[in-house]
């Protein structure tokens with residue numbers, strides 16, 4: 607007869623699911639991009655995802671805007687620019703695997719200004735009123751000039767998430783959808799297994815990519831910052847009123863090539879409070895129609911909201927954790943779509959070969975423990 611302790615231990619071991627060597631927690635763009643790179647490099651990988659639709663990745667505008675965002679020089683700007691520059695080739699690879707377009711559009715981003723002080727960062731691409739109105743008709747008469755960032759771009763983030771979701775499965779990655787990780791069970795400096803709504807899972811390595819919900823599982827400073835969004839549709843998609851993304855001082859306007867125009871976004875510290883509010887919608891409509899008055903007459907198509915995973919310094923948490931077999935890839939705040947390709951690449955290289963990218967140190971979780 608087995609001792610009761612040993613029997614419990616054996617029962618635990620044999621009831622564990624071991625679907626892959628590497629388990630990724632979270633199926634937003636970050637978790638999926640890491641899964642893609644790992645799988646392409648030959649790793650055995652699976653994804654646990656509570657809900658594809660709740661991901662911030664589904665809510666995002668999809669601007670790839672390191673310059674328009676005015677990110678100051680330093681590690682974050684470097685990471686963002688590297689990721690933006692990876693996009694064209696990475697998207698080609700992704701779309702060829704998934705067979706699903708992402709509507710990546712290297713349309714450039716314009717930052718129109720109502721006054722010079724609207725854009726505090728030192729940039730040189732100032733356009734006069736005449737130049738900016740000529741380049742982009744339909745701007746309000748209040749616009750006195752602006753900045754032009756031809757290398758910034760956009761992608762349809764929902765299509766991007768879908769494309770990644772299909773691509774990883776095409777490559778043979780298992781996605782366990784509808785599974786909530788309830789606890790990362792740890793012993794000393796290792797993760798032993800995951801307790802989930804679908805039983806216990808075990809792997810050699812774990813990657814935390816649960817976005818705004820990361821603090822449910824680990825004491826790291828990632829909190830939700832809610833953003834409300836809306837979309838209108840132009841009456842005739844062959845007559846697009848905007849040919850570039852507008853990154854205004856109060857709001858942004860992202861035209862898609864099919865005639866949809868995405869308008870964002872509020873930024874609210876309200877925890878996970880769901881829903882769109884009249885105040886939020888009013889703010890978006892007022893600011894967007896101030897910048898492009900014609901928007902007032904387009905059909906409202908949709909409104910929605912999502913939760914950006916914010917850290918205190920607004921930089922992501924990337925790389926090692928306090929546990930030797932747990933890697934962090936979370937807290938991408940308002941630039942997670944932009945940072946998707948580089949995060950996939952850096953994290954896969956780290957997990958598979960301990961190849962530490964030069965910028966990784968700057969994004970280590972321990973910066974918040976000093």
Ligand SMILES: Cc1cc2nc3c(=O)[nH]c(=O)nc-3n(C[C@H](O)[C@H](O)[C@H](O)COP(=O)(O)OP(=O)(O)OC[C@H]3O[C@@H](n4cnc5c(N)ncnc54)[C@H](O)[C@@H]3O)c2cc1C
Pocket residue numbers: 631632633634635636637654655656657658659660661662663664665666667668669670785786787788815816817818819820822823832833834835870871911912913914915935936937938939940941942943944945
């Ligand atoms: C309104 C808005 C506009 C934005 N605009 C832009 C933009 O223009 N450009 C840009 O670059 N970025 C933008 N962002 C930011 C970007 O969307 C995020 O940084 C990015 O999507 C984060 O991706 P993620 O995969 O880390 O998290 P998410 O996309 O949130 O995915 C996390 C996933 O983890 C799952 N999960 C959570 N907890 C658990 C658990 N316990 N067990 C199992 N699964 C779990 C969730 O179900 C979810 O599917 C915007 C965000 C918002 C909200």
